[in-house]
Amino acid sequence: MNIIKKSDQLKNINLALANDAVEQETESTTKSKQSPLVSDPERKISKIDLLSTSEYQKLVNVFNATDKIYPNCEQTIPSLFQLQVTKTPNSTALIFEEEQWSYDKLNNRANQLAHYLQKQGATVETMIGISLPRSSELVVALLAVLKVGAAYVPMDSNFPQERLDYILRDSQVTFTIDHNFLIKAVSSINEQSCCNLIIESSFELKNTAAYMIYTSGSTGQPKGVINSHLGVVNRLLWMQEHYQLTEQDAVLQKTPISFDVSVWELFWPLLTGARLVMAKPEGHKDPSYLARIICDKRITTIHFVPSMLQIFVNQVDSSKLKSLKNTICSGEVLSVSLQNAFLNKIPGKLYNLYGPTEAAIDVSYWQCQVGCSNVPIGQPIANIRLYILDNNLDLVSVGVAGQLYISGVGVARGYWNKAALTAQKFIPNPFGRELGEIMYQTGDLARWLPDGNIEYLGRIDFQVKIRGFRIELGEIENKLLTIPQIAKAIVTAVEYNGDKVLVAYIEKYDLEDISSKDISELLQTSLPDYMIPPHIVEVKFTLNHNGKIDRKTLPQITPQKSESNFVVYTNEVENDVLKIWQNLLGIFTIKMEDDFFQLGGNSLLATQLLFEVQREFRGEISLDDIYKNQTFGKFCNLVRGIECSGLDSNIVLLKSGSRRPLFLVPDLGGDTASYRHIVEHLDSEQTIYSFRPAGQKDDQNPIKTISGMADFYIELMKKIQPHGPYIIGGLSMAGSVAYEMAQKLTAQQEKVPILVLFDADSGLGFNKDSMRSLIDIFKFMWERMFISVFRPTKMSRKRIKKTASFIKLAWQAEINEEDCYVCETEEEQRQQILSQLKNARKFPPYVTLQQFQKISQLSAINYLSTFCYFPRKYLGKILFFKPTQKTQNFTCVDYEKWKSLARKGLTLYEIPGDHFNFFLNPSAKEIARKLQYYIDNELDL
CATH class of the missing domain: 2.30.38.10 (Luciferase; Domain 3)
Structure with a gap:
């Protein structure tokens, strides 16, 4: 033919x-x-x-020329699984944490439960609820339900009870398999036969229901969608044709079973002889855990919704993902930028798939490619036609x-x-x-x-996708209208902070009053968390000429507030936590009683919050801790507990891992933020610490010499690592401190095999005239501006000019001197300077005038200490990162003199950028790559 x-x-x-x-x-x-x-x-x-x-x-x-006749396309899911059992009975089928089951063992256990279900009345087309966390028992239960010809109905335990009750009533499940069901029946189940069941039916089993998944309903109630074995088997056979799983492959199952992607995650590997690896419950929300399990279990295939993939790509170390062959995306629109970011960082191929719950999982596919101007949903899969x-x-x-x-x-x-x-x-x-x-x-x-x-x-309607969940806005509107105080309600979704966010507009009855918090709490009794609008806006609706609510007149949400509305905290932990919340939520006014999720937080942002807190503070917290401490005040107490229970409060954990720690000296103003881009690109198992300098806290005086700073940091460092070999680094002025630390440790007979300097300056490149000029400026700033008590007088033009010179050198920022001069008092002038620096993004918005004084004082002292430092020869070797561009108004460092100090030589890497931006992205990625290679390969630790 x-x-x-x-x-x-x-x-x-x-x-x-x-x-x-x-x-x-x-x-x-x-x-x-x-x-x-x-x-x-x-x-x-x-x-x-x-x-x-x-x-x-x-x-x-x-x-639509997609017709394809697959071998075994007339089979059901359990019959295909049983065929695989006969081929590879002793191969590993299922892995969950420390458990490892063979195909034969999994089949036997599923058969025993299936025989028990059959005796309880389960038969073809019976609906059986499944309410189990991700586990080996979940896989057994799903297979058992399908073996008796029944269909499973996922009952997500995270859903509110009202929604679960509705699903139970509507689906008319015969019974629900949960922990209590299995515990009560364990003896009876163990007595059942391990033989495969023989199911008799008056019609073809391939057309029977395999599962029923409930989706959001526009009429106010979720609706159950029934998919048959025929559609699912066609989808799985197509996947096998295209991706060719073998016994060497492993698929990670991490999607909740109330989401239809879980169907292929669960059954595709079991029909092809591959390994099904179950992520721990809630593990799908933790990128670091996912990276570890991919590495440890040699995962080759994984699925992400794009919003979670974005977090994963941003946070994980790609060197741990070498086993990945295929990453599959669906559930949301995949952007070109995310596609390119993935293909440039993560190994393996990326696919964009599309399919509603009303079709068996996916109906079209596209293999992603760098350079495309858009990411289509692709072509129809086998035996699917699209119009x-x-x-x-x-x-x-x-x-x-x-x-x-x-x-x-x-x-x-x-x-x-x-x-x-x-x-x-x-x-x-x-x-x-x-x-x-x-x-x-x-x-x-x-x-x-x-x-x-x-x-x-x-x-084309009012349905939206948020983090992969399909939401009918009408369902939320109907729930709002059940609240007695609400007369009218409109729910919409807006792009906000890189994600879609629900906004509810409500009109109350006259004289009725109810708070947004009360409304959210009422909605939580009937809607899952992803359907709770974080923004509730009270309005008076206007009608269009058709008598309907005019959506065009709805006010736009404006979450970012003006600086006059900032809430300022004096506690250090609260300020650190505030900064994290502000960056994640895009909202600067945050009060103690404000709830993370009511401010716009969601499960994905909670995952990012977990990552940021673990990076900034020592100790571990879990997603469960976040859900139990949702208000800002409670969350600060949680973090404060971590602070108090860990190491010295002057020690900052930047990254937790299993490798020997890298110690980074804080920069000019005592901040560790300068290293954040380098830190995020280093190996995920690379432990990294930094310090808070003396003088940053109220009970400490600043240290005024490089030698004194080195002693202070060595003492802190030895609390973590009592003996070498040590890995130490520092940026700019901090490089001088790191150099002195290495000198002192070497004199103590400790090994420092890696000393890394990021464009470090130590006065080596300055002549006497430039040094005298700089010292004059900083002495003036130190003595007259930062240490003196504020007086209700005005700074003269000369003092303002010298202040502007200091700011230009210290932070590379220009200030408007005339705006400072017209202020009434010296304190107002300083506040004006601080405001200008905040507007120039040199300081975050929560920094107070008192904190600015401290930072400025530390900066001035650190500058002076650098110019007064005269380093000795170093017995070791230096790794030096140098920017390729000269920096305007900044004296270049004499690298030859640095080289002359290192007896074992200086390894130099040139990085694109100048002194003030070469350690930021994208150059930071190159620095991290070279530094990690140096740590891993150049020296024997």
Whole structure:
């Protein structure tokens, strides 16, 4: 038989002409049938637009030429699993923490539970609830349910009780398998046969229900979607054809079973002889844990929703992910920037897949590529046909937007006990090849691209996707309207802080009063946390000419406040925590009673909060700690407990790991933030510490010499690591301190195999005149500006000018001297200077005038101490990072003199940038890579 390839068919209808734009001004050449939904009036007309209706029908048929007959496509999930058991009975099938099960053991345990379920009345089409955390028992339970021909209904324990009660009532489950069920039945289950079940049915098992997953409902209640074995098996066989799992592969199961991606995570490896690795409960929210399990269990395939992938890419060390072959994304729009960031950092291939719950998992796929201007959802998978239609269910041209419809074996059977809604959404396919063929109306806007891929354009209704969860805004609105005080409600989703955020607009009845906090607490009794709007805005709705609420008049949320509204804390821990919350939430006014989640926090931001706190403070906290301490005050107490229970409060843990620690000396003003970009790119197991300098706290006086600072930091360092070998580093002025620490440790017979200096200056490159000028400036600042008690007088123009000179040297910032001079008092002048530095982003908004004085005092002292430091020869070797560009108004360091001091030589790396930005991204990544290589390979520790 002569088989015509899909690519040849495309050529036969001149698809290549689609890439040749035809300059035509008139609209008369455009096809008469255009979608009334969306169209791009500026889109150039191509020759493909000139196809006739019949030719375009042929083109769509080529795009949908997906027919494929797979071996075993008539089988069910459990029967395919049993075939694999006979092939590899002793191979590892399931890994959960320390447990490791063979295929034979897993099958036997599932058979025993299945026989027990059968005796309890479970049979074909029975609905059985599953309420188990991620574990080996979960896999056994799912297989057992499918073996008796029943369908499982996920009961997520994180859902509020009201929602669970509704699912129980609506699904009419015969019973629910949870821990109590298994404990009570353990003896009876163990007595059952290990033999495979034989299921008799009056109709084909392949068409029976495999699972029913509840999605958000626009009418106010979630709705159950039923998918059959036929659609799921087709999806799994297609995956195996494309990705070719073997016994050497391992798939990480980390998606909650209430999300349909979990279906292929669970069953695909078990049908192909690969290893199914179960992440620990809640482990899917922790990027560092995921990186460890990928490394430890040699994971080759993993799934992410894009929002979680973004956090994962930003936080993990890619050197730990060498086993990864395929990373699959779905559930949200995958951006071009995230695609490129992944492909530039993470090993293996990245795929973007698309599919609603109303079809068996995914219906289209795209392999991501660097350099693409967009990330399409790709082409239909095997035995799936996709159509893009206008409001009249007519095909639209390539490049024209329309609604996406799905047909083929993957389409779900419909909604449970909702015949009218099923008839509305699952409609007869006018292009169907069989009588009675249906297609699903997705509500998604899309368009064909000339190469046969599909570009996703958004929703046409009020449904949104947030962190992979599909949300009908109408369901939230209906729940709001059940609150007696609320007369009207509109819920929308806005782009905010790199994510979509729900905003609820409410209008109350006259004289009724209820707080936003009370509303959130009431919603929490019936909606899962991802459906609770963090922003609730009280408004008086205006109506349009149709008598409906005019959405265009709704006020935009403005979470960022002016500086006059900042809440200032004097406690050091509170200020550190405040900075983290501000960066994550984009909100600067945060009070003690404010709730992280009500301010816009979500599970993904909680994951980032966990990472930031573990990096900034010593000790460990968990996501559960965050959920138990949601208010700012309680969270500060949690962090304060970590502070008090750990090491000396002058020690700062920047990164926790198993490797020998790297100690970084704090910079000019005593801050560790300068190192943050380098730290994030170093190996995930590289432990990194820094210090808080003496003088930063109220009960400490500043140390005024490099030698004294070195003694202070050595004492702190030895509390962590009593003996060498030591790894020490410092940036700019801190490099001199690190150098002196290495000198002193060497004199104490301690080994310092790695001393790393980041463009360190020690006065070596300054001549006497420049030194005298600088010392004069800093002495003046120290004695007259920073140590003297504030007086209710004004600084003269000369003093303001000298202050401006200091600021330019210390922070590379210009200040407006005239604005300072018109202030009434010296304190107001200092406040004006601080405000200008905050506006220039040299200081975060929460820094007080008192804190600014301390930082400035430390900066001046540190500058002076550097110029008064005359280093001796060093017996060891120096690793030096030098910026390639000269810095304006900054005297260059004499690297040759540094080299002459290092008896064992100086290794020099030149990094793009100047003195003030070469340690920031993207150069920081290159510094980290070279430094890690040096630590790992150059020296024997």
